[in-house]
Amino acid sequence: MSDITATDAVPSAPRKGSLLEQDARTKRRNAAETRFKMYGIIAVTLGILALVMLVVSIVSNGASAFQQTYITLEVDLPEDRLDPEGNRNRDQMARVSTFGYGPLIGEAMEAQIAALGIEIEELGNPGDIVSKEAPAQLRNFVLANPDVVGSTVTFEFLANGRIDGYMKDRVTRATALLDKNVSPAQLDLTDALGEAGVLEKRFNWAFITAPDASGQRPEAAGLGVAIVGSFYMMLVVLILALPIGVAASIYLEEFAPKNRFTDLIEVNIANLAAVPSIVFGILGLAIFINFAGLPQSAPIVGGLVLTLMTLPTIIIATRASLKSVPPSIREAALGVGASKMQTVFHHVLPLAAPGILTGTIIGLAQALGETAPLLLIGMVAFVREFPAGPPEGFFDPASALPVQVYNWTQRSDPAFVERASGAIIVLLIFLVIMNAIAILLRRRFERRW
Amino acid sequence: MPTLWLVLIILALAAVGYVVGRQRALASSGGNAKLLHSLPSYYGANVSFAVIIPAIGLLILWLLVQPAWIQNRVADMIPEGAIPEGATLGLVMSDVERVATGLNLAVEQGAMSEEDASSIRTEFTDVRQRLGEVGVALGSNVDAPVLRAAQRYREMSATGNTWMTVAVLAAALFGFVSSLAVTKAGFRARNTVERVILIMLMVAASIAVLTTLGIVLSMLFETRNFFQQYPWTSFFFGLEWAPDFRGNSNLSIIPLLWGTLYISFIALLVAVPIGLFAAIYMSEYAGPRVRSVAKPLIEILAGIPTIVYGLFALITVGPLLRDYFAMPMGLGESASSVATAGVVMGIMLIPFVSSLSDDIINAVPQAMRDGSFGLGATHSETIRQVVVPAALPGIVGAILLAASRAIGETMIVVLGAGAAAAQFDRGLGELVNPFEAMTTVTVKIVSQLTGDTDFAAPETLVAFALGLTLFVITLGLNVLALYIVRKYREQYE
Amino acid sequence: MNDMRLTERAVDSKDVKIAARKVQVFYGETHAIKDVDVDIDDKTVTAFIGPSGCGKSTFLRCINRMNDTIDVARVEGDIHLDGEDIYNPKVDPVQLRAKVGMVFQKPNPFPKSIYDNVAYGPKIHGLAKNKAELDEIVERALRRGAIWDEVKDRLQEPGTGLSGGQQQRLCIARAVATEPEVLLMDEPCSALDPIATAQVEELIDELKQNYSVVIVTHSMQQAARVSQKTAFFHLGYLVEYGETGQIFTNPKDSRTESYITGRIG
Incomplete structure (x- = not known):
């Protein structure tokens, strides 16, 4: 080695102190270590504390709405x-x-x-x-x-x-x-x-079944129309977003050639997932109401807007679960003479179904809580009439759970704060149920290849 | 014939086509399915597709084009003079449509005979009152040209619907017959059906592109209308937001953007340290048991709808900050404030920062940590000087995504930040006071579009310009963030 | 020292740097190292050889307590460095690792500049009082890592931009910069091409003037080339330990012979 000459060679490294005693510097470094770890614990605690405060605030304000x-x-x-x-x-x-x-x-x-x-x-x-x-x-x-x-x-x-x-x-x-x-x-x-x-004072069924009431009578206001409206919208989302999302994923994951157009679609899906929800509301107002002439405040419009918002979630989940089906399954099917299309629909899709369902439920849960776009398509209107049964009911004016919450926060009577919090509890219960189903599905059908 | 019935007829025809097509294929091979090129069901599916696709396609096209076409023709009937002072042709046309729907409803409910509906004249009947009886409220009395136009509108719609029914059924039948004609043993039914399915899959995939296109076009179109009525220089460079529904509004984005960015900044001030340290703790220190509890708990925060955070800001955080910080310090008396919205939004963003950072920190190769430990570094030194710098691009990407969320967030600011725009003429003190109520771009989009103003007024149209600006900003942030994260992932693959 | 037996041994063999007695390592339920006794001399290159999975790397990682970073690993028995039990609860592994440096199988430069890679150790251990001193330490380490000439003009460029062999010598320089007393090398040449391997081997030969070097290797030729003493591990046992020449020419144990002649591997 040319670098090391005899003069360069350093004599044996100086012996350091005993291992059994910590020097001052090590003590300082260990103190810094403890502090750093504390920051982490504090951060996690703050995060959990925020969640607890949120839940306590909503429940303590809203639990009384279930009594009347x-x-x-x-x-x-x-x-x-x-x-x-x-x-x-x-x-x-x-x-x-x-x-x-x-x-x-x-x-x-x-x-x-x-x-x-x-x-x-x-x-x-x-x-x-x-x-x-x-x-x-x-x-x-x-x-x-x-x-x-x-x-x-x-x-x-x-x-x-x-x-x-x-x-x-x-x-x-x-x-x-x-x-x-x-x-x-x-x-x-x-x-x-x-x-x-x-x-x-008794349990207040009317809170869940009755329609909204005017600003002077908070005691009579209920969530009936909002629940029906939200349910209709979820139905529309399910009917449209699931097949379209699955079809789009199958195309992108199994058939799409690697070209500019496919890239464009990929980039679009990634971006749509991050576009502010209010922008979808503007889209709904401009396209579905002003251009296509669909009625305002109707679950069909809300459902269409939420479908577009939910699609990226469903597509991302579906593609992940299509990807997790091992190629050997495809090869086996192709090997016995099935066409590519038959392979996908007979073998790959059924194996990916639990993952797709889980993703769909999570997408629906997100859509259920979405508020901002619905404000723009007129779902803030005061609606007392229950919409008709589907499919005509999709075109009748209705409210939606999160919008009803917003509506009640805008009223002056303080009793509506209780109502709004109570409505949130109902909304959260729905979300918990949906997520629990998704988790159960995942647990039950999760497959490791 | 109602559209629903038409659709049902087409579907029924398709079902019949499936059965007939299948049988015809079998018959052509003498009942031996092995002699067919494809399975019999493919021949059936081929006929069904041939019935459904052209017919439904035509139906959708017709439904989209017909109203615009009729409107165009009817608009010619309205003389210049019939448009009242201050209204536009568009407003008159919406009156026409409302009268036409009213007449339809009246006939449906039996309040008016079909003949009456097409022959009543304003000279002899109070149309407004008669329509009011069936529940169609009109803002003003119906004048003669409008009524005549409405009657013409009804006639044309009726004729149009008849023709539509005929054309769509003809298309369905043509598909039925022509596809049956080619159904023979040698026909490659599977290939045809699969090609059709592939095209349908492609169309589904293109919806993402169409959505983006729809967003951009719808906003561009209305934004152009806005800039025809309001100078773009004042919009982008003015300093005042003061909409006035009698006209002469000051509609500048700067005060709104200031509020948006200030609130987002506070949100990131809360979310980034907490999210980052939580991610570091959970990926580097926490044992599997702590992790399995803490991680899902923090991620629940991401699944809570924003309206819930909004209410939390309104009833809990806002009063809390006002009573314990703003009032004692003499900084303000409003529960809605930049700080309220910022803190609550920060809580919402914690899981965005933490889960993405967690993934990214986990992607840093163990060899890096080993190298640092091997040199005698403590855990925190390793994290601060090796792991975090290595993960930095990814963490920056996560923060940019969180920032984009913050800028586009609506419900928290609607309920927590207040409705007053920042006022630049009141001095810096008020602008930077976090306990001052301040409004944002998203809040104003909601309030301008949910108000009762005329849709064509600049005060309403400004919402589209605001929306487009918001879209462009968030799109830029997202693209940048996705690019950085993707580059980072490639580095360690 | 409360263990009389070990104190005696420390007295009668002054040149022993590391003394291991009855070392056991468990990974969860797996018993990876069984009853290993070994004395590693100062200023010597000691090679650990053996087939894959024999436990040689695991044992190496016990010497600077790198196994602490693996949750499921558990170490029993005694390992003494200069007569001090390194598994004594009072010992801070951070201080231990400053004395016992390590070079890994795959070159793992930090995503920092070449300079910062080498300066990292001295900085955290506070070895330099000022910038000039740090510069001097970095230069000395890079020279001893035999890479100074290649990188002296681009010290601020990222270390990840170097070739594999250069990266590994950079990692050696990085380990040397903290002035350790023992240098552990875990298959340092397995990811390198023959030329880079030759350079690293030459470097190891130089390093033994100052350090006690322990090298784990897959290649018997390498062990024969660079080491003075060789230990053969098999199935978690230390089968044979002695002068390298003796192990390769006249192994006492039949398993060692089988391995050297290529019958097990």
Whole structure:
């Protein structure tokens, strides 16, 4: 070696200190090591803490939405006010509007108070503690059963949102003083009625089944239309995205020649997966609504937009699971004289099916929670009517779960915060179920070659 | 005939074609399937395809073209004078369409006879009231040209639909007959069917390209309309965002972009250190048990819909930051703020940074670590000086992808950041105060497109220009990130 | 030292650098090294030979506790370096590895410049007070790695851009830069072409003036060329250990003979 000359050669390396004692530098380095590891632990803890805070915040705000305060009243249905003609003709009875029914509830309330011997000053109209939804409920019942006119019927009415809030500790006497919608006297009445068992809090099925209600009656607002709308959209996504996604993946993975066009498709799919969701909303508005003339707020448009958003997810998952089928299977099929197409559809696709399904469910779960594009295609509209059954229902106005949450956050009554959080809990339950199915599928069918 | 029925007829014909085609092939070989070139089912499928594809293709084409064509013809009927002050032909045409749908509905519900619908005149009937009765609300009274145009519109649609039915059925029948004619033992049915399937697969794959094209074209088209009404220089270089629905709006992107970038910056400030350290901890230090718990938990954050984060910002993080930071420090009294949206968005981005970084750190070859350990480096020295530098391109790619997410994120900022645009004339202090409410590009896209304004007004159209800008920025970031990550992967393959 | 027996041995053989007694290594359930006793001399090249999977690399990695980085590995028995038990809980493996350097089978330069590759060890161990001293250490190490002339004009270029042989000599220079007392080499030439191999072998010969070098090799010719002592491993046992000349010309154990004559391998 030319480099090393005799003069260059260094004498034996100096003996270092004992291994059994750590020198100062090593101690410092080890301290730095411990600190660095701590940063990692702190980061992981912060991440998990954020998740816990998120869940706790939503659950603590929203769990009470599944409970609702009801008031049981016996209502007199006098013939002279509800059916002046006295012939039980539905069309004629329909002329009495909800304003005609309102006082009946107030009277029933007064009667109930008198019967229980409750005395409260400055109460005003005791009927105010009942939801404004109640007269409509009463009217619908009477019009559906004209024969009850003239009798006394026992009803369960929703309590007013503020009274409900009081039962859930959201409204207190202190806030009631400042609030023109509720008075401390009404809260006293609530307490008294609660003791008498006339007023009670129960599980709130209506939250899941009822349609939305206007801003003045949060107690009546439910998720029914939103759930149906979301379900319709998922149906559209499933019907369109699954076959298209699988077909596209089969082409790209099994047949596509390596050329510019294939490259273009690949780059496009990778990019579409990262395009902001709101841009898909703009696409939906411009193409499906303005150009193709599809109706606003319709699940079909939402479904189409979400299909385009979900496609990249499904394609990526499908290609991964097609790739994991070993080439030996293809060779075996080709070897017995199957055509390429037969090989793919008879052998490769069935083996890849669990992976495809898992990817599809995860894509659907993503689509279910998507909000921004739906705002642009008009799904924020206030919809009280349930859409018809499919397929006509796809074209009827509907809402969607995440959009309903957004809608409720935009309303002024604080009771809607509870509703919005409750709606999120419902949404998260759906997502957990879907992801659990995906994980189960993966566990059950996962194959190692 | 309703389109649904037409489709069902075509499908039925296809089903019949399958059976007939199969039988005909078998008959041509004297019932011996071995003499056929392909399996009998392929002959059947060939006939089905020949029925379905041309007929459905024609149907879709017809449905797309007919409304535009009719609209064009009917628009000629509206004289210049019939367009009221301040309206456009487009607005009148949408009135025409609404009246036409109203008339259809009236006939359907029996409120009007078919004859009435085509012969009523504004001179004798209050059309608005009669349509109101069947539930079609019209904004103004219907004047004569509009009603006549609407009636013409109905007539033409009806004729068009009849012709469509005839043409589509003819196409289906032609496919049926011609494909049956070639069905013989020697016919290579499998090859034909497979070629058709291959083309269908290709079409499915092209949808990704079509989607991108659709996004770009739809936005380009409306953006061009916008720039015809509003100077592009003011849009890109102005400093004020002040839409005014009486006109004379200031619609500059700069204040919105400032909000977007500021919020994204705070989000990355939260997400990058936490995500990176979490990734390092999980890939380098954590045992398999800790990893199997912590990793999925953090990844749950990525599966939570953004509306949930938005609500979290609105009801928890916003008030928290206001009560414990902004108010005591005297920096603001708003729960919606840059910091609120930024922190919550940061939480959302943690898993984006951490899972991608985790993958990338794991891809650094063990030999690198061994080399460093062999020299007597501690674990953290190895990570800081060997592993992270080796993984840096990939980590940068991950951060760019996270940044692109942050810039395009909508719901968190809609609920957490506020609606007031940054105001450059109020001085730097307010611009950089993280506890000030500030709005972003995405928030304004939502608010401009969900408002009640006229669709053709610049205040609405600006949303498309904003969308296009957003698309271009995120596309640039994505392409760059994907390129870097791909280059990095190649390095260690 | 609380073990009298070993203290005695440390006294009667001053030149022994590393003394291993009853070393066992387990990978999970697998018993990879069984009862290995060996004394490795200072300023000598010791070769470990044996068929694939015989445990020679595993044993090598015990000497600087590289097996610590593998979760499932467990080491029993004693290994003493200059009379100190390196598996004593008080020993920091980081300090140990500063004394016992290692060169790996595949050249693994860091994705940094040539200079930074070599300066890495001295930096983390704080061997240089200033830039000038660091420059000097880097130059000396590169000279001792016999690669100085080839890279002195491009010290700031990435180390990954060198050829395989150069990369391996760079890795040797990198290991030498921390001034270790023992240099472990795990098949350092298996990824190199014959010319590069010759250069590295020549280098090893030079290095033995200052270090105790332990080399694991697949090639018996290489062991014969570079080493003074040879240990033959088979199925996790140390079968025979002695002067290289004696092992190759007059093996005592029949298994050693079979291996050398090519009957097992």
